[in-house]
Every structure is written in C-alpha cells, then in structure tokens.
Amino acid sequence: MTAAPSALTSLESARLAVAALAEGGVRHVIVCPGSRSAPLAYALAEAESRGAVTLHVRIDERDAGFTALGLALATGRPAAIVTTSGTAVGELLPAVMEANHAGVPLVVLSADRPEELRGTGANQTTDQTALFGTHVRHCADLQAGTDPVPELRRALLAAEGIVAADGHPGPGTAGMGGMGGVSVQVGPCGPVHVNLAFRDPLVPEPGDRLPSAGPDDAGRTGSADHPAPVDGSGPAEREGSRPLALPDLAERRTVVVAGHGAGPVAEAFARAHRLPLLAEPSSNARFGPHAVGPYRLLLNPFGDLIERVVVFGRPTLSRPVARLLDRADLPAALYVPEPVGWFTPGRRRERVVEELDDLSLFAGTGPAGWLEAWTRAGHAAAAAVDAAILDADRLNGPSAARAVWEAAAGNLLLGSSNAIRDADLAGVPAAAPAARVFANRGLAGIDGTLATATGIALGAGPGARTTALIGDVTFLHDAGGLLLGDGEPEPDLDIVVLNDAGGAIFSTLEHGGIAESGRYGRTVERLFGTPHRVRMNRLAAAYGVAHVRVDTPEDLRAALASRGRGRRIVEVAIDRTGVRELHRRIAAAVQEAVPASATRSASPAGPDPAAVPAAAAGQGAQRIHSGSQPGT
Known part of the structure; x- marks a missing residue:
C-alpha cells in the first residue's frame, strides 16, 4: 500500500502535540525509550530546553505509568x-x-x-x-501526518471532566474554559488515551x-514549575467557600464516615454537628477532637444505637464499616458535590447529596452524650490497643505504623494490604494534620506503589519529604521502581518496608482459619503467604539506595527522626507468624475496655437531650468552608 502524502512530518506533528500538552497545563511527562515514539521524545526534549515541561525517563512502562499517577496526585495537574x-x-x-x-487526570500518548x-504483520504492531476500554474518559486514534492539537485539547478537557453535551469533549482551548458557547457537562476527572501514528523519518532534520545555551546533555533544566498541590484528595475541597449555616436541626445519633479522599470538610462537618468522625487514614480528615482512632472496633457496641450515617469520600478499608453501610434499616447519605468515577449512579444504597445544607438537614446534630460516649470509648479502645501492640523490645505491624504515622510530615503514602489497615487501627488522630496522606485506593492494588511514591515525591518539589509505608510483598512487586537512570532527579523519599518475609494480610482473613485447621497443610502459607528470603540490603545496594534495618521500636523512632536527602529504605523486621493472634488480642482487649454497657450514656435513656445548650448545636458552623483546612 502506498502512503498518502502527509501534511505534516512526524516531528512537526509531535511538536504540535507537545505544545498542546504544555498549553493544557501538563508540566511533567514520563518518557519511555522507543523508536516509534522518537518524534515525541525529541519534541519533548526541545520543550524541556525552553522550560515548558519537565521530563522523567523510565525504562519500565508499568512503573512509568504509576510515576505519572503520583505526579498528578501531588501536583493536582494532569x-x-x-x-x-x-x-x-x-x-x-x-x-x-x-x-x-x-479520578486522577492521566494522559497516555502512545x-x-x-x-x-x-494488519500487515509489521513489527511491534497491534x-x-x-x-483501555471503559477505563479512559476519552480515546482517539490519529492518523500519521494529521494535526493532533484539536484532539489533544479535547482529551485534556476530558481528563479534567469537561465534556460537551453531545458526549464528546468540547473543542475550545485546552484550559477549563474556552468552550466557545458549547453546552458542557462536568464529569469525573480521569485518564485519557491518544494514539498517534508516525511515519518515517522519526528523527530530527x-x-x-x-539550544546551545539551554540544558545539559541530559536535556534537564528543572525549570518547569512545581505548583501547589490541590488541598485534600477529593472533590469536596474544590467547591465554593460559602459557609454552612446550621438551621434548627433534629437531634440524631449520626456518625460521619470519612473514606478515601473525603478531605477536611468531613472533619469540619462532624465538628459543627457534634458527631463522631470515623476517618480512614487516606481520607485526609483523620484529625481534630471528634476523630475516633480505633473506630472499626467500636462499631459492634455502638452499632444498634446508630440512627444515621453520613459518608464523605470512598470507604474501602474495613468489613465493619462495609457491614454498617450495607444495613438496609439504616438511612445513609453520600456527599458527592462533584461527579466521581468510583461508583455508577444508582448502584449504591446511600442517598446521594450534593449540597452541604441538605446533608446538614439529613444528619442533624448529636444529642447529649452521643459524641461524649464515642470519645470516651475511643480513648479507652486506643489505650487497649496500645497495651496489646506496644512492646519496648519488639515491633509489629500496628506499632510500626503508629511510629510512622506520628513521625510523618510533608507527604505520606500508605501501601495497600496491611500497611494502611495497621495505620487505620493504630494511627492516633492529631489535633491538626502534619502530612498529606496518599494511597492507591482506586483499585486498592499493590501494583506500582514504589513508582507512585516516587511520582508524589518528585511532584512535591524541593524541600518536601515523602514517606512511604509498605509491606515487603508490595516492595518486591515493584522493586523495579527503584531504578532511576543516570542523571535522573532523585526524590527525597523514605521507604519504610514492613518485612515479615511474606504476605500477612491473608492470615487475618478466612484463609488464616484454614491455615490454623491444618486441613490443607502448608497450602495457605505457600499460595497466600508467599514466603521469601530476599536480602533487602543487597537489593538496595544494587539500585544505589541507602538502607538501614531496624529491629526495635527505639531504632525505628531514631531512624524516622534522622531524615536526610535522597532515597532511603528503612527495613522494619517483624514476625508475621503471630499476626492473627495479635488481632485477636487487640479485639479482646477493646471488648473488655469498652463493653456494651459503656454506650449507655449514648442511648435514648441517657442524659436528657434538652440539657444541651442551644448554642452548642451551632458551634463551629462558621468553620465549615469547603475550601479550608482546619488547623493547617
């Protein structure tokens, strides 16, 4: 077949594509080496020499994708x-x-x-x-020689949730506006895919x-800006700053559940309405006087007393919360001020609420004794957890997570599996947040966690320290994420690895019971525990990353206090053989410390609700601004 004459050479088309990226707010681009993508690589090098973008080179596309994900999370830009x-x-x-x-704006250029x-059997052609099917907000296939700018503008708008009324991303400029009068609708942010065909020649003329006065041989200037990250991790912080005015509200025994990405508006709402706050670590709402630390262990004694549930963000961590939200007899409301991509409308049980005023009417205010009972129970449960996990000589997952949670400042990434659950159990809510917490909870996988942490650290810019808390299986799954090419910028990143020589989370689930029964011999250990003997100090040395091993709580605290520049692996040696029994002891200790009788003061027969001063119901109402971060 004879190629039709092209209006644009491959490099001309690539330069237009790169200009459209920069115009649309893209500041960080991950480039993987390849021949067919060479025009884009050269055009990006030229753009970096002008300070328009910052390039990061990776040889592993899987890690490159997660690095880009982390950059988008940290910067708030595609x-x-x-x-x-x-x-x-x-x-x-x-x-x-x-x-x-x-709901992360990720732009894929293939x-x-x-x-x-x-269709001819040509090499590397499929x-x-x-x-990517339904996983992208927009996809386009551009023939060689065509102008890519209009389609890239559509794609960038779609990545930020701007879609024309006919279902196609609007054609205006690459910013949030510029729709030229076209009717648009706002959808959730997310990934987009533009497939660009290139013909030979693939190299510059x-x-x-x-430019001779530009960057060094690596093409690096570092001049692309590091914008301030978007506050919080969800849509609640991006709506208007109108304060919530509390009318005369009914008194209800409501709880506020803050899932992943809820943001500080959840804390402010709970505080204004005198309600207990059950906040996951990556909600970025786990702070303030109403936050209950080991909340998931208190849902049993308090469960029958709860009258309503208000949900911010996406709860994903614990089965007790899942069971609470599944109760058909319990009215629940889900606050969704902007479209999100994590659920399909009509598929969740909760009533979807878009306005804080409506949510306030649904929730009501806590009656006398309700918040106080949760607070007392939370303190007693936290003390019981401490007694079970804290040992002067030995470390375990929850105690290590507690130490990391208390020491973290700047950015904190929590890996899936046990790491984030240990932080949820043992992380004590502070008066104000010291770190912005990230986690890959979209699908809650362990894939690409090191690369995501690297992207977050690079996107945070100079002077900001990032800490990642992950398990050893998560670490080994993405060990390739440690590889940085010669001359690539090294982030300031502490990687705290809970090394128990395998996977421990399955022992806390039903599989742990199968293992204890002995009915399947060592099958559970082999298939789910996945034991290994990797020497992490040697792995770290191979990648040129600093390594320190800690065995005691004192050693861990000292290591976390000695922050430096560059990357460091802090290997925490723990034993997973007793994880299931440890969680039994924790549950038993909390049950003893917080028996069902302890909730009596929160029951309808408790203190007279009329004893609560009328002013108390409105206390803190003026603090609810969806764009604010109380205490920060």
Missing part, C-alpha cells in the same frame, strides 16, 4: 506518559485502571505505526485503538538541534 507501540502500551493498563477509579502498516 501528568503525561509517552510510550512506543506494542506491549509497551499494554504495560500502562494497571496505572490507567487505578487512575480511572481514583506511538503507533501508520495505517498502511497495520490494535492499540480503544485498548540535520539542521535541528537543542
């Missing part, structure tokens, strides 16, 4: 990833899936063979159109070159 054709594009699927469910080579 981040882009460039790959060549073939399996390289498929490697991005895990990161695209996470970005879809977490290079492809031209139309005349498709059908890349619509490769002989006369092309980078």
Whole structure:
C-alpha cells in the first residue's frame, strides 16, 4: 500500500502535540525509550530546553505509568506518559485502571505505526485503538501526518471532566474554559488515551538541534514549575467557600464516615454537628477532637444505637464499616458535590447529596452524650490497643505504623494490604494534620506503589519529604521502581518496608482459619503467604539506595527522626507468624475496655437531650468552608 502524502512530518506533528500538552497545563511527562515514539521524545526534549515541561525517563512502562499517577496526585495537574507501540502500551493498563477509579487526570500518548502498516504483520504492531476500554474518559486514534492539537485539547478537557453535551469533549482551548458557547457537562476527572501514528523519518532534520545555551546533555533544566498541590484528595475541597449555616436541626445519633479522599470538610462537618468522625487514614480528615482512632472496633457496641450515617469520600478499608453501610434499616447519605468515577449512579444504597445544607438537614446534630460516649470509648479502645501492640523490645505491624504515622510530615503514602489497615487501627488522630496522606485506593492494588511514591515525591518539589509505608510483598512487586537512570532527579523519599518475609494480610482473613485447621497443610502459607528470603540490603545496594534495618521500636523512632536527602529504605523486621493472634488480642482487649454497657450514656435513656445548650448545636458552623483546612 502506498502512503498518502502527509501534511505534516512526524516531528512537526509531535511538536504540535507537545505544545498542546504544555498549553493544557501538563508540566511533567514520563518518557519511555522507543523508536516509534522518537518524534515525541525529541519534541519533548526541545520543550524541556525552553522550560515548558519537565521530563522523567523510565525504562519500565508499568512503573512509568504509576510515576505519572503520583505526579498528578501531588501536583493536582494532569501528568503525561509517552510510550512506543506494542506491549509497551499494554504495560500502562494497571496505572490507567487505578487512575480511572481514583479520578486522577492521566494522559497516555502512545506511538503507533501508520495505517498502511497495520494488519500487515509489521513489527511491534497491534490494535492499540480503544485498548483501555471503559477505563479512559476519552480515546482517539490519529492518523500519521494529521494535526493532533484539536484532539489533544479535547482529551485534556476530558481528563479534567469537561465534556460537551453531545458526549464528546468540547473543542475550545485546552484550559477549563474556552468552550466557545458549547453546552458542557462536568464529569469525573480521569485518564485519557491518544494514539498517534508516525511515519518515517522519526528523527530530527540535520539542521535541528537543542539550544546551545539551554540544558545539559541530559536535556534537564528543572525549570518547569512545581505548583501547589490541590488541598485534600477529593472533590469536596474544590467547591465554593460559602459557609454552612446550621438551621434548627433534629437531634440524631449520626456518625460521619470519612473514606478515601473525603478531605477536611468531613472533619469540619462532624465538628459543627457534634458527631463522631470515623476517618480512614487516606481520607485526609483523620484529625481534630471528634476523630475516633480505633473506630472499626467500636462499631459492634455502638452499632444498634446508630440512627444515621453520613459518608464523605470512598470507604474501602474495613468489613465493619462495609457491614454498617450495607444495613438496609439504616438511612445513609453520600456527599458527592462533584461527579466521581468510583461508583455508577444508582448502584449504591446511600442517598446521594450534593449540597452541604441538605446533608446538614439529613444528619442533624448529636444529642447529649452521643459524641461524649464515642470519645470516651475511643480513648479507652486506643489505650487497649496500645497495651496489646506496644512492646519496648519488639515491633509489629500496628506499632510500626503508629511510629510512622506520628513521625510523618510533608507527604505520606500508605501501601495497600496491611500497611494502611495497621495505620487505620493504630494511627492516633492529631489535633491538626502534619502530612498529606496518599494511597492507591482506586483499585486498592499493590501494583506500582514504589513508582507512585516516587511520582508524589518528585511532584512535591524541593524541600518536601515523602514517606512511604509498605509491606515487603508490595516492595518486591515493584522493586523495579527503584531504578532511576543516570542523571535522573532523585526524590527525597523514605521507604519504610514492613518485612515479615511474606504476605500477612491473608492470615487475618478466612484463609488464616484454614491455615490454623491444618486441613490443607502448608497450602495457605505457600499460595497466600508467599514466603521469601530476599536480602533487602543487597537489593538496595544494587539500585544505589541507602538502607538501614531496624529491629526495635527505639531504632525505628531514631531512624524516622534522622531524615536526610535522597532515597532511603528503612527495613522494619517483624514476625508475621503471630499476626492473627495479635488481632485477636487487640479485639479482646477493646471488648473488655469498652463493653456494651459503656454506650449507655449514648442511648435514648441517657442524659436528657434538652440539657444541651442551644448554642452548642451551632458551634463551629462558621468553620465549615469547603475550601479550608482546619488547623493547617
């Protein structure tokens, strides 16, 4: 087949594409080496020499995708990833899936063979159109030689949730406005995919070159800005700053559940309405006087007393909370001020509420004794947890998570599996947050966690320290994320690895009972525990990363206090053989410390609700501003 004459050369098309990215607010681009994507690589190098973008080079596309995800999370702006054709594009699927469910603006630019080579058996050629299916907000396949700007503008708008009324992203400029009068609707942020075909030649013309007074040989200037991150992690912080005025509200025994991405508005709402706050670590609402630390262990004694539930963000961590939200007899409301991508409308049981005023009427205010009973029980439960997990000589998952939670400042990434659950159990709510907490809870996988942490640290900019708390299986799954090419910027990142020589989370689930029964021999240990003997100090040395091993709580606290520059692995040696029994002891200790009788003061037969001064119901109402962060 003879190629049709092209209006644009491959490099001309690539330069237009890169200009559209910069115009649309993309400041960080991850580039993976490849031949077919070479025009984009050269065009990006030229753009970096002008300070328009910052490039990061990775050889592993899977890690590249998660690094871009972390950059987008940290900066609040779309981040882009460039790959060549073939399996390289498929490697991005895990990161695209996470970005879809977490609502993260991720821009995938995949290079492809031209139309005349498709279906011919040409090397590295497959059908890349619509490769990511329903996981992207927008996808486009551009023929070689065409102007990519209009389609990239549509894609960038779609990544930030701007879609024309006919279902196609509007054509205006690449910013949030510029729709030229076209009717638009706002949807959830998320990933987009633009597939760009290129014909030979794929290299610059002989006369092309980078500016001689520009960057070094690596093409690095570091001049692209590091914008301030978006406060919070969810949509609640981005609506208007109108304060919530509390009318005369009914008294109800309501609880506020703050899931992933809820943001500080959940804390302010709970405080204004005198309600207990049950906040997951990555809610960024786990602070203030109403936050109850080991809340999931208190849902049994308090369960029958709860009259209503208000949900901010996406709860994902614990079965007790899931059971609470599944109760058909319990009215529940889900605050969704902006569209989100993590659930399909009509598929959840809760009443969806878009306005804080309506949510306030639904929730009411806590009657006398309600909040106080939760607070007393929370303190007693926390003391019981401490007695079970804190040992002067030995570390375990919850005690290590407690130490990391207390020491973290700047950014904190919590890995899936046990790490985030240990922090949820043992992390004591502070008066005000010291760290912004991240977690890949879109699909709650362990994939790409080190790369995500790296992206967050790079996006945070100079002077900001990032800490990641992860398990050893999560660490080994993404060990390739430690690789940084020579000359690539090294983030300030502490990677705290809870090393128990395998996977412990399954022992706390039903599989732990199967293991205890002995009916399947060592099957559970082999298939779910996945034991290993990796020497992490040698792995760290191979990648040129500093390493320190700690065995006692004192050693861990000292290591966390000695923050430096660059990357460091803090290996925490723990034993997982007793994890199931440890959680039994914790549950038993809390049950003894907080028996059902302890909730008596919160019951309808408790203190007279009329004893609560009328002013108390409105206390803190003026503190609810969806754009504020109380205490920060």
